[in-house]
Amino acid sequence: MGFSDKQLSDDEQVIYHLxxxxxxxxxxxxxxxxxxxxxxxxxxxxxDGELVGTVGRWAIVIVGAVILGVWVIWPFLTWLTTTYTITSERLITRQGIITRTGRDIPHTVINDVAYEMQLTDRILRCGTLVVSAASEQGQVRLHDVPRVHQVQLRLSELVREAHDLDERT
Structure with a gap:
């Protein structure tokens, strides 16, 4: 699932879509x-062929289907529909299977970009990106970001460039 170019402004470019x-x-x-x-x-x-066997088989199949839906399909769909996109102008988050929620944060309102990594995150090279914005919501935490250190550095550069450009105008 790529990021749609229809959601971008004229000169905006996708830096990361994760x-x-x-x-x-x-x-x-x-x-x-x-x-x-x-x-x-x-x-x-x-x-085979007994009532206990037939009822038991149906029970196993039904319980298996419920477990499959709750513990396998739902987490996969959650993973598939949670995206973080960093463009040249903003940070875009989208998540949700049935109810979609999204947030767009312009680089000009971001005050700080940090990351957190547990031991398992360090092994797997991922972590939580913590974005502090000058808004009512304050901090935005993006969990399980792949290559979080690299993403944090690039987003910090983009924020610095946006602030420098904003000060010149």
Whole structure:
């Protein structure tokens, strides 16, 4: 899923268009593997042709489908629909499956750009980008940003350029 050029102004360019880090999908993949093994074992362990076997099979399939939806499909869709886009003029966040929410922060109102990394984040090269803006919301926390240090440096440069340009006019 790329970023639509229709959402950009005339001279605006996309610098980064990111999904949250793929680490968000580790648990869903593990659940999927365990679920497949569990459902397969459960279906094969029940007797054929008996009422208990038929009802048991339906119960296993229904419980498996619910677990699949809640622990695998929903987190995948959440990961897929959460995007962070940094353009030459603003920071754009979009998230949500059913209800979409978005936020656009011009570089000129950003005061500070920092990042936080836990030990696992350092191993996986991701982290939380903390953007302080001169607005009612204050700080915006972008979780699980891939290559967070590189993104933080580039966004800081863009903010500095926007402030320098703003001061000249």
């Amino acid at each position: 999904h949250t880090h793929v680490k968000a999908l580790i648990v869903p993949v593990l659940v999927l593997l365990l679920l497949a093994a569990g459902v397969g074992f459960g279906l094969s362990a029940l007797p």
